[in-house]
Amino acid sequence: MTSPFKRSILDQQATDGCASVLAPALSTLVDLALVLKQAHWNVVGKHFHPIHEQLDEIVDTVQEASDSIAERLVQLGVSPDGRAATVAGDSKLAVFPEGFQGGEATIQLTSDAVKCAIDVLRFAIAALGDLDPIGEDLCIGISADLEKHLWMLQAQEC
Template identity: 55%
Template sequence: MSTTTTPFKRTILEGERLEATTNLLQQNLVDLVDLALLLKQAHWNVIGKNFRSVHLQLDEIIVTVRAASDEVAERIAALGVTADGRASTVAKNTDLKEYPSGFQNVDATLAHVGDALKTTIDGLRKAIDQVGDLDPISEDMLIAISGPLEKHLWMVQAQEA
């Protein structure tokens, strides 16, 4: 996925450690970019009882997800590899299921958003498990990103109960 060609003279990681770390980060970047887009789609098209609170909650989650995607992309770049958040890359490589078209009632919205958050969190946790031996700084960043997303998932799921 990533390229290990770097324009920098002083590299933080090299060789297989660089390649493996940036590949894991790139996959998480793709999922976070897609999650932000999916959340905006949900935000625009949610209808029904409790519309306003869910509509506003989705914007809160989007702020967290966009900040996380920026953090991951900048970490990839700091490691000397180009971060790729282009629409074609995201569409081709995302782990998230496609969000349905049209208006979605609150219950359907919460279910789709909950599933997308869980998929993204699963990807982050998988990367955390793998990247720890490769780059503890990237591991720490992914852990820091996971906590707020897990809190958002809890808050979404609490409404489904």
């Protein structure tokens, strides 16, 4: 798709390179928000309430992050695609199991999902370094936020 903007921030090759890593990051983050809500709705057991609340906090972070990635794509003249079919096809996350999950399983599954999203972002960080320092910085900040959430999730597995 051709950009609707008269001026480009980056040349076409750099824009294409950025889009090739930011688009999968966007899909993965949109999927992560959905996975975390699925976990939030279906967690049961002894530690239900704190896990339920913690997952909502992470969802807020992830939704803000996906919006920032989508807006960066737009700034580069690339149309972000957050449609369900695209997200399902491009997300790097494993499919979250259906049904109720106990607290321990929820922590393990959501920790794995957050770690996968961090891996996608770290790949993007490495790829964006020479192409787009602004996009790189954006991904660094998002990764830092998710790494803090991962620490707080994993601490419950000890």
